[in-house]
Every structure is written in C-alpha cells, then in structure tokens.
Amino acid sequence: MNTTKIYVPQGSLGVGIFPEEIDYALAREPDAIALDAGSTDSGAAYLAKGVSKNDRASVKKDLELLMGAQQAAQIPILIGTAGQAGGDQNVDWTRDIVLEIAREKGYTPKVALLYSEQSQRTVEQKLADGKVTGLPPLGDLEKAQIDDCLHIVALMGPEPYIAALDADADIVIGGRSSDPAVIAAFALRQGAPAGPCWHAGKIAECGGQSTSAATGQRGVLIEIHEDGFDVEPVDPQFKATVESISGHLLYENKNPWKLTEPGGELDVTDCQYVQLTDSKVRVTGSAWTPKPYTMKLEGASGNLFQTIMIVGIADPDVLAEPQVFHDKMLVTLTERAKSTTGLDEGEFHISLRMYGWNGVSGMQPPPGSVPLEIGLMGVITAKTQELASQIAKACNPYFFHMPIRMGMELPSYGWAFTPGDIDRGPVYQFVLNHVVSVDDPMELVRFELLDV
C-alpha cells in the first residue's frame, strides 16, 4: 500500500525540539516535515505588532535542527503561520532567521514564501462585492471595523503549499494558514484522499499532544494511506492510544465532529480507531465534503490604550462587603474622571478587578464568601495613552484612600511600587471573525521563491 509519511516535530516552531526525536523520525524515512508556528490563542498582539511570541533564539535553535534534518534527508519543510500570527512581518522575521542559518551552515535551500496579509482596500472591495460573510458570534462586517485593523490576514488552505512544492521548494514559510492544511498539503499533492489527510493534519497539529506525551514539545509521525492514516509518537517512551487520538479533536475546537476548513468540511463522526501496535493507532472513516472556497479573515486593532493601578486590601470593612466597595469605587472613579477631563462616560472606560474576590470571573461569588485579602486592579481605557494616564493619575487619590463609608478615617491601601500607575500601551483585539469567498485558493496569496 502506498503511504505518505509526514513528520510533525512539535506543536509550534520555537517551543523546543528534542534532537534524538529527529534521529528517530528520520530513521522512519518520512516524506516531508510539516508544522505550524503560531495560532490566535495568545491574542491579537502578535498580529497587530507583527512580532513573535517565541524569542528569536528559540526559533533559530529549532530551525537549525530542522534545516539540518532537511539537508540530511533531502525532504521539504513546510512551516505554517510563521512568527505566531502569520502576517507579512511575521513571515519576513522567520525568513530572515532561515537565511541566517543557511548562510552560517553553508546550506543552499530553495525557500518559498507565502504571504496572506490583506490590505484594507482589498477587504473593503470584497465587502463591497458581497463576498464577506460573518461567523457567529459576530455579525456583518462594517467598513469601520476594517479601518480599525492594523493588520488583516486570510487563513490559507493547502493549495499555496502545494504550489510551493510544485516549484521544488525545500523550505516553505507560510503566513496565516490552517494548521491541518500545512500538514495535509504534501499528502494531498501525492493524491492521498482528502478526509484522512485533513484529519491527520488536525490530529498532528499540536505535535505529540495527541499522544501520551501530552505536550506540544514532542513530535509525531503520521502515515496516510488510501483508507485512512496511522499516528505514532517519534519517541518510543510515548504511545498513541485510541482514547488519546480520538479525544484530540476536542482540544481547542468548538465542535468535536465537524471542522470547516478552506474548501470544505472535515467530518469525523463515523471514524473508527484501532490500536495497531502498542504505540500506534489507525484511523479510518474520515470524510471530506468539498464546499465553495472560503478563507477566514483575522484582523487586529490597537486603537485603545490602557493604564493600570494595583493595590492590596486587607481592611476588614472592605473584605466584609467587597461588592459594595467595588460599586462605590467605580462610581467615585468615574465621576472623578469626568470632572477632571470634561469627558462623557462613553469616552473612557474604567474596570475594577478584585482578585481574591471575583477578579477572574467578574461574577458575583456565592453568598457568605469572605476573601482573605483582595488584590484590586484598576484598568483605565481611553482613546490615547495620554488620556488613560491622565485619568489614572486623577483617580489615584481615590484608588489609594477611598473608605467603604464616608466619615471613616481614610485608609491607605497597599501599593507595591512607585509610581503607582503603569501605562500598558495599546489594547490589541481581534475585530474580524468573517469569511471571504474567493474564486481561486491563490487569489489572496502572494508567492515568492528565493534561491539562496
């Protein structure tokens, strides 16, 4: 039976690779190495700023190991969602590290770059053409939302990676991409069936997390054949089990049975899982339904700014009635902000997070709860950093000294540092959760080939 073997060395480029795993994986003669290098999980800052979450040295170390493997085995490396967010700057940052390693080691790989960042004008045109549709919970896209974005990317499918392989690329550095697509691309190009390719890509997208290793710092080998695919860890101390593999589709997915991807939907409802060996699982029955081609849009804004203040409270009068204190302070700070800046309430935002009480949930704790102490964080948000800072400074005396009832001696709550207010910078938010219809998978993708 013809099989395609893909080695997925880790869950995200830069989290650390165990070199002995690479040796073990290469001994199994994989056809390609594929992995992603980011996601939206850590928030919009990485797309908005065009920077990576992982530090450069960690990414370089992992790439050195993988490029060494590429040289030794003469198989391609496919990297998706470069630099955490997959914007153009994130791709270029990764490209520069690859070129630096190539120079230092004397390698001469053919490097393909796939860019999927979109200009605001392109997205506006697509909106005007009626090609943009909302996904829940967000509604229709407004032009103003596009204007708010610092960077917008479109999530690529496997086709751009296949185009790069067609151009004989040794290393493919992709912008924002579907994680499974990056892993599925090589096998899809070989003519393997789409259901198993996509499902295998989904299982392997976090590296060894779907195995008993339970961490994305370990790797897996997937073998795609005409009926399904097999998964096994590349380190003999770990095992893939029916439970670990079948359970993995729950992870970070809203729906564990059906996944919408560029160009279709993966359905795993009727899958069978069989323990082939002690450490290897076979999956059959993965179905793929082609759909009109859409790409998900992600856009990051950073047009609001925050200043924060933090105090510790052990005052028994406050601890007896935290919610009363919270509500009273919010009113007091809001009035103070209005009177010193002349702004209306809608032009700034103050929130108070009472850690030790309901700082994480923001919801009312059960009756009778009494905190041991409260860490109170005041978060002031405004249209400029100067304004947020000004409001914080104006509120400082109240945040510092406000008693739970008037007429009490003024308390002094516990500050940890001076100055007491900290400018946090922009609030980075994802503002798009929409899909764009395209006539061709390459329509919104720019492709570059570098001969090193």
Place this chain on the structure above:
Amino acid sequence: MPKVSEVCRQVRSKVAGPFWVTIDLMFDGEDNYRRYAESPALGADAIAAVYDVDPKKVTLFPIPTLHILKISYPRRTPQGGVEERDLHSGQQYAYLLDVELGECHG
C-alpha cells in the same frame, strides 16, 4: 447530590478561536457519564446562567465513546479586549466544579 468534580476525572476549558470558549467535562468511567452527563445542571440553560451568556448560543456535544461532555459558548467579551480577565479562558472550567448533579432519567 455529587458535584462535577466528584464524577469527572478532569474538567478543562480553553478558547476555541478568539470569540468562543469550550469546556470538556471528562467523566470518570462509563457509569458516571451515563448517570450525570445529561443532568439538567449541565443543560444549556444552566450553563448559560453560570457564565451569563445567551442559552441559545450554548452548544452541548455528548461524546459517549469517550465519556466526555463538551460545552461551547461565545465569550462575553472578545479575547484580549478592554474587559479581558482570562485571555486563554483556561480558568473558566473552575466555575463548574462545584455544580451539583442530579442523575439523568430515561
């Protein structure tokens, strides 16, 4: 009545994209799953009340083969936004641990 934490071997929560939260209740064995997974205390209305969201937008995915109940609901505020308190939604599971479960009937 037993609590969620007493009949589950693990409960975890995570973002599922920037606008959704997903919670996996992994029941300890088939018996616990069969008895408690369809308990009204884990129904859409009850979950919506715990997380202060629209019950119509709460989705439940029972997975009998794995003894898991998966629950997804939209975030109250967008990830990383002005009112963010749990960027990865990794702590949201905690509010279900003490929920008391009646046995399912039928």
